[in-house]
Amino acid sequence: MKILRKISETRKITSALILRKKIIGFVPTMGYLHEGHLSLIKAAKKKSDVVIVSIFVNPLQFAPNEDFTKYPRNFKKDEKLCRAEGVDYIFYPDIKEMYPDDFSTYITVENVSAGLEGKIRPEHFRGVATIVLKLFNIVQCSFAVFGQKDAQQACVIKKMTEDLNINTKIIISPTVRENDGLAMSSRNVYLTPGQRADAAYLYKALEYARRKIMLENYNRDIAFLKGQMSKLIKSRKTATKIDYISFNNSRTLEEVQTLKNLKSASILISLAVRFGKVRLIDNIVIKR
């Protein structure tokens, strides 16, 4: 496994790989790898000749009031984990390499970026789209793997790839969960034991909605389901604020208000909840 710190060096390697007809699988990450990331790497490994993982905490996707400087980092551990998974290259640039002083080009994906996380974190997806396009151009991957955990991010990347005719296939890999259902996230390390226990209720709330719709065939207004999910989460005292609970078309992210006459639509049920200063997101997709 080789660690690449420079764009020019990385591109030289990937250009040579392409001429040798190698399939490059890519997993972009912000490091502090957990089982969720490893499942993306495993998925990439299966379908490629060469796996590249990037580790870069992207300042452009954090707002000034967010946790950029505090975001957890542990490169030595990440390196070990990548090696164990058979990763071929880690692309690990520093900030100046990716964003020189006069950097001024941005990608905006309208519509799908607007609601949900985009409403609470304006400019977040501009930062995500911009870094992902840069990384794609550097690693020149045949495909890239993203996690379903960041559902809106997956939609934004897919839309960007489609709209800009980017020659990279986007693969979305299922969310990996702890035994009690909590979605794996680098931010879980911030949780106190009490918050950690209560955080499992996010998935319980999502599962409640899935059961109502899929098993009990609940077929009416979504307001009732949201209310019940909200109650379930608020029953945990460390859950301090629900940013949103939302039902959306899983591709366009248009909000869904009722389940009536909604045949064969694929619905994204997503939520964001704060436990003190820690903000967690989760989601499931159901097909009616």
Add this chain to the structure above:
Amino acid sequence: MKILRKISETRKITSALILRKKIIGFVPTMGYLHEGHLSLIKAAKKKSDVVIVSIFVNPLQFAPNEDFTKYPRNFKKDEKLCRAEGVDYIFYPDIKEMYPDDFSTYITVENVSAGLEGKIRPEHFRGVATIVLKLFNIVQCSFAVFGQKDAQQACVIKKMTEDLNINTKIIISPTVRENDGLAMSSRNVYLTPGQRADAAYLYKALEYARRKIMLENYNRDIAFLKGQMSKLIKSRKTATKIDYISFNNSRTLEEVQTLKNLKSASILISLAVRFGKVRLIDNIVIKR
């Protein structure tokens, strides 16, 4: 020479060319080709194995009040000219192929897009950057040739390519002029004979500034030069409005106010002038 109307077909061809290590030279145009375009094609031909010309009048770079529907088109003539120049492929997509109904991704290049044309045509360079990135991803070119005539466009494309780590070299080709100095432009066909004669004074004004600075070593405030250039243009009665005459750093496009202490800077002198409804631009670059 083959005419390609579909993105998927084009990409299949260019991917195969890359695997055969062919150098693809690309000239993006809006058609209605003139000597200026042909000089770009000749420049591409010299350095490549395969030349692709795109012909696409890009709606995204026209404001609602601009001349998108009236922009001159003559594909049959363009086809003949390309064939004569030894072009290998014309990429000639229709609007729906490039912009499906739910298209919503845009590239913004801040700073260099803000002044000059960008001030008068807001969103113009967003449209230019977006279509150029799409075209690059489709034709997968090693290099692309743009004209110095659209100086700010050249700066925007260069900056985008640098910032987004796009694997395409940008070549800027000199402006081709009529015998009296008028820069070649598809919009010149709109000029009445009187306007056409007066339009030559744009270049005369630029040449006046060049002479003052380079030969007479004029070394002071730029306001005087601008005033003289303006007088010269306004002396022609069909020149109805000067949008701007501007002196800028040729790379960053920062405005230059004085020539004092300005050693070894490369200065872009550019102007935009209206002859009735026809708006013409021109520029020169001088190195002190």
